[in-house]
Amino acid sequence: MNSKLRHELKTLGLVAAGAIPGALLRWQCERLGYAAIGGLRGLVAADFVANMLGCLVIGLVVAQPPNNTKIALWLGIGFCGSLTTFSAWILQLYLAIQSGSVFKAMAVLVASLAGGLALVCLGYAMGRLWQGRRI
Numbered sequence: 240m241n242s243k244l245r246h247e248l249k250t251l252g253l254v255a256a257g258a259i260p261g262a263l264l265r266w267q268c269e270r271l272g273y274a275a276i277g278g279l280r281g282l283v284a285a286d287f288v289a290n291m292l293g294c295l296v297i298g299l300v301v302a303q304p305p306n307n308t309k310i311a312l313w314l315g316i317g318f319c320g321s322l323t324t325f326s327a328w329i330l331q332l333y334l335a336i337q338s339g340s341v342f343k344a345m346a347v348l349v350a351s352l353a354g355g356l357a358l359v360c361l362g363y364a365m366g367r368l369w370q371g372r373r374i
Contacts (some may be wrong), residue, residue, distance in 0.1 A: 253309055257317020265289045265322050279338065280348075283331045283347055287354075293323030294355040298362020302370070 265285075272285025300315040328351065335344035 250312060253312040254317040254320075257260060257313040257315075257319075259320040261293075261318035261321035264292075265324070279331070283335065286328050286331050286353060287347065290323045290328060291354055291358055293319045294324075295313075295356040295362040298359040298364075299366040300362075301359075302363045302366025304370075322359055 268289045269282055269287040270285075272281040272283075272288070274314070275281060276284055297315055297319045300319070301308050302309055332344045332348055335341075
């Protein structure tokens with residue numbers, strides 16, 4: 240096996256190793272949200288929690304040294320990529336609007352964007368502090 244193929248397989252393995260637990264965590268969030276709250280509201284809450292957790296984690300990942308590609312592939316692309324999903328979030332917002340909950344959908348939209356940005360910043364700051372670097 241040539242070195243380029245070996246490198247590509249290692250990369251794929253790192254992404255897959257992060258994607259599987261990320262997808263399972265998202266699935267469990269949706270299961271718990273649906274069971275605890277029920278219906279569309281439960282799924283929207285579960286999506287919100289999963290997306291906010293992913294924003295915090297991706298902030299931590301970005302704060303790592305740029306040469307740490309294993310962490311970026313495993314945790315950033317794999318785990319966060321499957322934990323947070325833009326398409327599911329937009330579908331939940333669309334269904335809320337379609338059911339007449341326009342105000343609630345817009346509130347979730349704004350809270351998700353503002354909260355996500357705040358948590359990325361928080362994760363980044365935490366990651367820099369853990370490394371003893373200035374923010």
